[in-house]
Amino acid sequence: MPNFNFKNRIDLASNGLQAVEAVKKADQNGQTYALILMDANMPHLDGYQATMQIREYITAQNQAQPRILGISGHVEEKYKQRALGAGMDSLIAKPAKVIDVKEGMQGVFEEVKSERM
Numbered sequence: 001m002p003n004f005n006f007k008n009r010i011d012l013a014s015n016g017l018q019a020v021e022a023v024k025k026a027d028q029n030g031q032t033y034a035l036i037l038m039d040a041n042m043p044h045l046d047g048y049q050a051t052m053q054i055r056e057y058i059t060a061q062n063q064a065q066p067r068i069l070g071i072s073g074h075v076e077e078k079y080k081q082r083a084l085g086a087g088m089d090s091l092i093a094k095p096a097k098v099i100d101v102k103e104g105m106q107g108v109f110e111e112v113k114s115e116r117m
Helices: 016-028 047-060 077-086 098-116
Strands: 035-039 067-072 090-093
Touching: 016 035, 016 047, 035 047, 047 067, 047 077, 067 077, 067 098, 077 090, 090 098
Parallel strands: 035 067, 067 090
Antiparallel strands: none
16 A cells, blocks of 8 residues: 555545445544545446535535545536536546556645645
8 A cells, every 4th residue: 555654544435335335334443534536437326426525524524625636437528517517626537657647646645734834
């Protein structure tokens, strides 16, 4: 598992339902996610719906919202708008390039760094 030198861990969800449950479980254990990479087209509950449920849950718990980066093979404007409308912070095209993910994650690392100072 990569070490990003801050107190977070990496979890994997195979579908949207698992992603929502992971956020709820983390909250119940007093933990939060700083970043969620959300596939827009996951089974059982797509990434758009999972993102909306995560945003609603975290808002109801009065917690800080994580950065949610959507990943999709659909990059037309209507899909970008759908992603933003669902609560994703941005949408990265599949196949995702490392630089695209790095740029999307950069804001999270900067926020963590400023919190430590």
